[in-house]
Amino acid sequence: MPTSPVLPKLVGQRVKRREDPRLIQGRATYVDDVALVGMQHVAFKRSDVAHGRIRKIDTTAAAGMDGVEAVYTGADIAKILPPMPIGTPFPSPEHRAVAVDTVRFTGEPVAVVVARDRYVAKDAADAILVDIDPLPAVVDVEQAMTGKPTVIHPDFANNLAVALVPGGTGVTPDGKVDDSALNAAFANAEVVISQRMVNHRLAPSAIEPRGVVAHYEPGKGTMTIWSSTQNPHILRTFIAALNGLGQDQVRAIAPEVGGGFGCKINIYAEEYVCSAISKALGVPVKWNEDRSEAFVATTHGRDIVAYVDLAAKRDGTVLGLRMKLIADIGAYNMLLTAAIPTLTQMMANATYNIPAVRSTLTEVFTNKTPTDAYRGAGRPEATYFVERAMDMLARKLKMDPADVRRKNFIQPHQFPFATQVGAVYDSGDYGKALDLALKNANWEQLNKDRDAARAQGRLVGLGLSMYVEVCGLGPSAALPTGGWEHAQVTVERDGRISATTGASPHGQGNETTFAQMLADQFGVPLEHVTILHGDTGVVKQGIGTFGSRSQAVGGTAIHLAGGKVKSKMAKFAAALMEASEEDLVFENGTIGVKGAPASAKPFASVAAYAYVPVPLPAGMEPGLSDEAFWEPTNNTYPFGCHISMIEIDRDTGEPTLLKLVAIDDAGTLINPLIVEGQIHGGLAQGVGQAMIEEVVYGDDGQLLTGSFMDYALPRAIDFPRFELDATVTPTPVNPLGAKGVGEAGTLGSTPCIVSAVVDALSEFGVTHVDMMLRPEKLWRIIQGQGAAQGGRQ
């Protein structure tokens, strides 16, 4: 009998992404590739005023243009579409998909055109005359809190969307606050660090802008909607609800999605409007965002101001932390807008055993594009605020930044660790990550190199940052959508395996990692496994991909569903081979009895038998398919340490990132190659935020960074070679031991870069500089104008 080839174990291996050939070769299908018979095209007329009352909209010229099918004003759309829903329990003003009487940010839709092609639609949108009486606009978040010069939503006095939510030590579940522990910490402090910091606004900038095709079939009463979304099941829920349809009548498809970075969690006005118009007209309609629209119409990220006070002893022991957060959420609440800054509030303890923490949160409306999730979503902000404060403490005490951190770490034996701010960290060994980072960076030598460079008059600095992240979301209590994930695994009749996952990858590589897991579980080649996702007509249930949850939650569901099918298959194999199930091994494409390789039957023959089981084993049904829901009992908390070296040109202020060392601990790794790719992406976005990316508005609410000529994304030339490594601290929260990694790179990178810049500029007495690190800003500090640009102590 021919022996089967020996198949290597795949989990833990650097398997190349199976997705990439089709992406690289241009053979993938995106929303804009979808073409349907009779399809019409939609364009939006958008407000070019940040705040104002709509006096008149004249659609006559647009409606009369050749090829225009229909024109809708906000009032027309309001007749066929209810207000936009939000996904959080926070109070929210009414938000119409198309403004009816008031506009509140530049780019807000005010009218819609349906036409034969997108060019006619765009021209017709341009031909709509919109007369708006401008109102004062407010773009500065702290100005907005005064209620002057304007209140954006009448029911939200002083523009407060969420007014001061307290969190931390001494806060009872009903919101009562006892400050005695905090006050004592600050009273006992030998040193206090106080700093206002800004974590500025970013534009997510996925390579594929958003897009939607909606197809309501009047004959069937069903809707199919293709969208560039991270969560087709959530899209289905809301599209059904707003169109008065059942979830059984809506099929949502996320074809290939060219990145999302959190901004494609939302269900947007354009998706609702296209679905409602398709239903009203009975024809398929398509809308595709152009890049200029993406800058104003797709949610932004970050934009939080923090007032941070850190109380410590002279030996570096931190006694207390106060963090007063003010989030600029823009003009409206989108799906998760209000929830994102709560993650900043929740991560105030960072990697430290700080005995008294007060973190308070206020969320404020301004006349800007709404914010929502952007890679890291609330956690990079927390990391930035706390790690910068820790660095300022080290600098003030003239301590090594690593030593200050080490002194305050939560210790490995303290896990699970309940923080002062309500998180329960699952597992961690922060000292180990720090040690490895110091070793890999050659910290001592790096310090010598920096000092030698300084002796030559160069401005060189070192930065170090720890991070801990909440991800792998999570129990349902943490997510209004439900915190579970679903999978179905089927061994087909020919022995191939297909599996569906409710996690909807959009660049993460789960078609590879989930296949690695199943190939190992069943002992079959990777090529025999197909992972299906992104179509509610194929994938029975799901939540989606965000919060770095697909591996920890979706991967576990795959593992559990696979386990159920495997045990059923073992029963068939046992009947076929007259063996005991417990003695069977699945390996090398066969199922055989342990210790008797000659007995092994081809996997495919057992699969075939399972579908034509003659005779049928007692108590069994034919077929090899099963499903699993997995809801974890807790989030996961990956962590790590980043170190950077920066040089600033003394003449121009231009910073150059010379070195970036990252240690990341995401628990057990399924595919270290993919994990490194994920970290690369996160680091790139962190470096971008620190050094060149910033959304800037004029005082009148006009977006000044509305194209890639003004909003700078980092390119390869902006990065050194990232030096990555990992520690592995499995989580007890799921059977895989896997934590999330998709956002990790965005957390430690910004504070470690800013700390390196502050170090490089230390001769000018600067103790803090806010991002982004524009050369002009650094040049002014070098010219002695530091107090205006950064903190001085």
Ligand code: MCN
């Ligand atoms: N993985 C692994 N071992 C682990 C953890 C993860 O091998 N211990 C693998 C997973 O199997 C998956 C990838 O790493 O292939 C990321 O998994 P995970 O950390 O679970 O994150 P998600 O899949 O849930 O992805 C979401 C996360 C987020 S929140 C953003 S934002 C983000 C990101 O991932 N946006 C991305 N990575 C992105 N990558 C691309 N290319 N495009 C985006 O828009």
